[in-house]
Amino acid sequence: MAVQRTFSIIKPDATRRNLTGKINSMIEAAGLRIVAQKRVKWSEDQAKEFYAVHKERPFYMDLVNFMTSGPVVVQVLEGEDAVAAYRTVMGATNPADADAGTIRKECAESIEANSVHGSDSVENAAIEIGQNFSEAEIVG
Ligand code: ADP
């Protein structure tokens, strides 16, 4: 294990329901440190670029529309084994399959409006952090 950084998004369904603080509490309770954070509204182009890996999936345009439907809070999280640790705290993509106590079980509305994003690998974390933050904005 090593100290890693991962990229997190608190999605529009969660910002709309005022759940930013609750989700941040769950992140911090899991031992992850929020070392960068900002609340922004993504353009359609930003959402399309971020989710380009899913562009052939049937839900792609719905996902782009959802991610631009309101503010998102983008974050960098730091901690031991942060990529896998955050995926554990998030829970399964579909909240119906998520373990008790996870963010998605506690907060998500549906498989699409599932409250949070977390990077799926160290390599993708670095790419996603670079798309959203300058080094000067990350304070460990
Ligand atoms: P995860 O966010 O758990 O890594 P994916 O990378 O597979 O999941 O999908 C990215 C996002 O696309 C999900 O978080 C969710 O918002 C949306 N999504 C995934 N699968 C579906 C689906 N079957 N129908 C609608 N939206 C979906």
Ligand code: MG
């Ligand atoms: Mg994913």
